Amino acid sequence: MFKEKILKIIKNDARVGLFLAKRDIKRANKWTTILIVFVMIFTFLNLVVVSGILVGLIEGSVQANKARNTGDIFISSFLNRDYIDQSVEVVKVVENTPGLANYTARITSSGRVTAEFRKTLLKDELPNAVGAGLVGIIPEQEDLVTNLKTAIKTGTYLSSDDPDGILIGDSLIYNEETPIEFPGFTALKRVSIGDSVLITIGDTQKEFIVRGTIKAKVNEVDSRVFMNQSELRKMMGTSLITYNEIAIDLQDGIDEDLAKNALVSSGIGGYARIQTSIEAQPKFLKDIQKTFAILGNAISSIGLVVASITIFIVIFVNAITRRRYIGILKGIGITRRAIIISYIYQSLFYAILGSIIGMILVFAFIKPAFIAHPIDFPFSDGILVATLSGTLYRVLLLMITTVIAGFIPARIVVKQNTLSAILGR
Amino acid sequence: MIQIKNLAKIFENGDSPIRALDDVSFTIPDGQFLTVSGKSGSGKSTLLYQLGLLDTPTDGQIIIDDINTESLDENQKSSMRLKNLGYIFQDYAILPSLTAFENVMVPLLMLGLDDKQAENKTIEALTKVGLEDRMHNLPSQLSGGQQQRVSIARAISHNPKVLFADEPTANLDTETSKNIIDLFLKLNHEGQTIIMVTHEVEYAHMSDRTIFLVDGKIVSDITNKIA
Numbered sequence: 001m002f003k004e005k006i007l008k009i010i011k012n013d014a015r016v017g018l019f020l021a022k023r024d025i026k027r028a029n030k031w032t033t034i035l036i037v038f039v040m041i042f043t044f045l046n047l048v049v050v051s052g053i054l055v056g057l058i059e060g061s062v063q064a065n066k067a068r069n070t071g072d073i074f075i076s077s078f079l080n081r082d083y084i085d086q087s088v089e090v091v092k093v094v095e096n097t098p099g100l101a102n103y104t105a106r107i108t109s110s111g112r113v114t115a116e117f118r119k120t121l122l123k124d125e126l127p128n129a130v131g132a133g134l135v136g137i138i139p140e141q142e143d144l145v146t147n148l149k150t151a152i153k154t155g156t157y158l159s160s161d162d163p164d165g166i167l168i169g170d171s172l173i174y175n176e177e178t179p180i181e182f183p184g185f186t187a188l189k190r191v192s193i194g195d196s197v198l199i200t201i202g203d204t205q206k207e208f209i210v211r212g213t214i215k216a217k218v219n220e221v222d223s224r225v226f227m228n229q230s231e232l233r234k235m236m237g238t239s240l241i242t243y244n245e246i247a248i249d250l251q252d253g254i255d256e257d258l259a260k261n262a263l264v265s266s267g268i269g270g271y272a273r274i275q276t277s278i279e280a281q282p283k284f285l286k287d288i289q290k291t292f293a294i295l296g297n298a299i300s301s302i303g304l305v306v307a308s309i310t311i312f313i314v315i316f317v318n319a320i321t322r323r324r325y326i327g328i329l330k331g332i333g334i335t336r337r338a339i340i341i342s343y344i345y346q347s348l349f350y351a352i353l354g355s356i357i358g359m360i361l362v363f364a365f366i367k368p369a370f371i372a373h374p375i376d377f378p379f380s381d382g383i384l385v386a387t388l389s390g391t392l393y394r395v396l397l398l399m400i401t402t403v404i405a406g407f408i409p410a411r412i413v414v415k416q417n418t419l420s421a422i423l424g425r
Numbered sequence: 426m427i428q429i430k431n432l433a434k435i436f437e438n439g440d441s442p443i444r445a446l447d448d449v450s451f452t453i454p455d456g457q458f459l460t461v462s463g464k465s466g467s468g469k470s471t472l473l474y475q476l477g478l479l480d481t482p483t484d485g486q487i488i489i490d491d492i493n494t495e496s497l498d499e500n501q502k503s504s505m506r507l508k509n510l511g512y513i514f515q516d517y518a519i520l521p522s523l524t525a526f527e528n529v530m531v532p533l534l535m536l537g538l539d540d541k542q543a544e545n546k547t548i549e550a551l552t553k554v555g556l557e558d559r560m561h562n563l564p565s566q567l568s569g570g571q572q573q574r575v576s577i578a579r580a581i582s583h584n585p586k587v588l589f590a591d592e593p594t595a596n597l598d599t600e601t602s603k604n605i606i607d608l609f610l611k612l613n614h615e616g617q618t619i620i621m622v623t624h625e626v627e628y629a630h631m632s633d634r635t636i637f638l639v640d641g642k643i644v645s646d647i648t649n650k651i652a
Contacts, residue, residue, distance in 0.1 A: 008537075016534050019527075027522045027563075328518045331479055332532050332579065333507025335500070419479045422518060 016334060017341030024342065025349055033350075036314050040354020041361070043307040047394045048362055050303065051296030052386040056370070058289045060380035061217070065285065066277040068146045068216040071103070071247035072256050073263065074280040075272045083107070083242035085271035093266045094246055099254030102144040105243040106229075107136040109201055109236055113172065113225055115191045117198040130172050130186045133224045134199065136232030145249045148214065151221065155193035155212030163231050166197070166208040169222040170215040199225070204235050217380050220282065246272075300394065307398055308405040311347050316409030319343060326413055327421025340410045347406030348399065355395045362386050427453040427476065427587065427618075432485035434471050434641070445471040446482070447641040453620065455586075458613040460629040461622045463638035469622045470591055472638065476620060477510055477589045478502045490586065507535055511580030513590040517572040519564050525551060525575045526560040529582050536583055550582035551575075554608060570601030577605070581612060588612065590621040594628065606631060 025033070066072070075094070077084045084090050087105075094103050114129035121127060139158040143149045148167075149157040158165050174187035191197065195210050208227065216222055233239070250259055256276040263274050281289075319326065329339055367384050374381035434446040445468045453459055461469045474480040476487060478494055487494045489509065497505060512518070519528045529550050533543035551560050554574040564572050573593060580588055590609070594602035606628050613619050613633075621632065629635045630649055637645040 012535070012537050016531065019531065019534055023527060024522055324518075325520060325522075328520060329531075330503065331506065331512060331518070333503055333510075334531060334535050335503055338535065419474055422479070422514070 010337070013335055013338040014341055016338040018345055020329075020334075020338070020342035021345035021349070025346060036350050037353050037357070039310055039314075040307075040350050041358045043303065043310055044355050044358030044395075044398065045361065045366075046306065047300050047303040047398060048358065048386055048391055049366060049384065051300045052362075052384045053375070053382060054292050054296045054299065055289075056383040056385040057375075057377060057380060058285065058292045059385045060374060060377070060382045061285055062281060062289065063383070064216060064218045064380060065220065065281060068148070068151060068218045069220045069247065070275075070277050070280040071145050072250040072254075072277055073097075073248040073259055074275050074277065075246040075248070075263070075268075076275075076280075077244050078273055083244050084246070086268070087243040087271075088241050090268045090271055091243065091246065093263065093268050094248060097248065097250075097259060098262055099251045099259055101249040101251045102141070103246055103248045104137065104142045104145040106142070106245040106247070107232055107236075107242065108244040109134045109136075109232060111199050111201040111225075111235075113168070113188060114198040114200065115188045115195060117196075128189055130188050132169070132172050134201065134232055134235075135224050135226050136229035137226055138229055139226075142226075145247050146216075146221075148216070148221075148226070151214050151216035153213045153215040155210065158211055158226060158228065160228060162211065163228060164207070164209050165211040165227070166199070167212045167214050167226040168197075168210055169224045169226075170213050171219065171222040172225070173213060199227075199235070201235050204237065206231070206235055300397075304397060304401050307351075308401040311351065311402050311405035312409055314350070315343050315347050315406045316412070318346070319410050319413035323413060323416065323421045324424055327416075327418050327423075330414070330418040331422050336411075336414045339414050340407060343410035344403055344406040347402045351398055351402040355398060359391060359395070362391065363388075426455055426490065428486075428488040429453075429476070430486040430488070432472070432475060432487065433483050434468070434475060434480070435483045444641050446475065449485070449638075449641070449643055451636065451643065451646060453587075453618065455618055456613070456616050457634060458609065458619045458632040459621070460632040460635045461620065461638065462624060462626070462629050462635055464624070467638040468641035469624075469638050471641075473589055473591050473620065473622050476587075477512060478506055479512075507532060508583070509586040511583070511585035511588045513573070513576050513580050513588070513593045515592040515595045517564075517569075517576045517596075519572055519575050519579065521564050524561050524563055525556055525567065525571075525578070528564070528575055529579045532579065533582055546582050547578075550578040553581065554578045568601075570597050570604065573597060573601075573605060574608075577608060581617070587618045587620060590619065592622050592624070594623070594625065602628075 075084065075090065091105055094100070111132060111134045112129055113132050114127050116128045139160055143157070152167070153170055158167055168188070168191065172188055173191055174189045188197075191210060193210055193212065196207050197210060199206055199208055214221060214226070248259070250256065256278075260274055260276050263269070268274070326339055330336065363386070367386055370384035374383050429452070430450050432446050432449040433444065436443040436445055449472065461472055463469045471480070475482045478497075489505070492505075494502065494505070520531070523531065526547055529547040530543050533546050538546065548557070548560070551557055554577050556571060556574050556578060559567060559571060564575070567575065577593075594605050597605065609619055609621065610631060623629055632649055635647045635649060636643055637647075
């Protein structure tokens, strides 16, 4: 009974608070309202966009790794094996995977690439060489999955009837973007399109011509040398048809986990490691992703503090300049709670309106703009990561902050002496 | 009935405190039209604020209908003001962002009336003060006299036990002032207890009783007519 009475009183306070807030907002100075909403929009964007870009910086790398390297499903040899067991059988199963769009099977080896190999070295001069992962591909098939052709930085793409051509990853070549050298770090210097380089695998050497350089902004791609599969097989001295990696591109809408489970249940799980693109992410990417998510949350927290201070100031200035108004309300018997609630409603109105406009800006304009024109960071094409659920969560946080930031200044002003407020003394 | 016993209000002013009210005692029966008069600084407004529970006296008691207001906390005083008291201020004290209608309606909503009941009572009060055709105007669109009428409508809308008016005609022209006083007399004839602060002798004589204050003390308590 007592509880019901209390609830009724609070409900009535909320009703009167809403009545006052609606009219205050309706009759407030239009430009002041626009300014406050404008501030709230930027506060919202600060919360969502700044952390979204930070996370998007890494998400760009994650997506690039998927698009340029692993595909939707990545099959690779077990760590203790040189290649995928029963490679031919595995490929046959892959070809019958439901929802398959394309696949590319690669062989890999490690070797050494030497430029200027005909040059006579001076005493103590090191050869212009670099250790690299060598990848044998069928160029057309590779391009269908990873669009490698579009990652060509200089020169041209590899063709299947080019036994002497290679593509060199940009990270292997010394250029203005190469990080400061440190002991042990090497990169090929003075290598241009059309130059001959010597590739060494064990005791086998072969001269190749650099057809192009690749910059995919994926370390696994940019630190590799690509050549025709048949040539690498020859250099490795094997006639067996084996593969080390198979990248699978699924049709749009096909679930990666379902496709992976289908492959595993087909029995090839015993021959190779089968991973979705997320599982196949390099560990450092996963770590950076977590790190940037923490950073993003930290920046969001600062954004929330800025938002709460903004709302606090807005409400405090509003309340303090209307001290007499509040005094009159108290004088005629309007409860403190109803007056405070009216200010909370007002601050919520500004926050909700700012958030709605902010969400429209983010999802209708900013996010599509980032997708169409990613930020060209040196190591990734940065996009804006803003999911609806994540954004709504931030809106919820903003609302909670708003309620607190609206409540405190209103309470400070409402607690002042009624008569002094009415008489303006 | 309101009983005032040994009421005192002292304002601290450095080493020389000001006794705005000094041992004031009197009783106001229900339905009386009481005017409080005196020179500027005599303590008449201070008295009104104490009686209206807008301020807390330094000493003494105010008993309204057997309730000793000394024992009430801020929320209870607020509730008492809402339910039993009505105020009319010299400078109207109406809310500038609300229309005449909304100004009158707010306390009615606070009393817990539903929208329809509150609207009906608002229309009734505004009609009583002759503002039925200006109900939806903002205060800035009303004359001083009309604003004071809004203030009166707001004060009487919930049928308070006591109506307090602090120099309600001070800012109005003679004609408008007379209309306001006529309205008070009409309300008083309907049984409304009114306590009005005024320095205009003519209006004081129209009330049932007049108390004169000098330096916070009652120097005369005159019955103008038989109630």
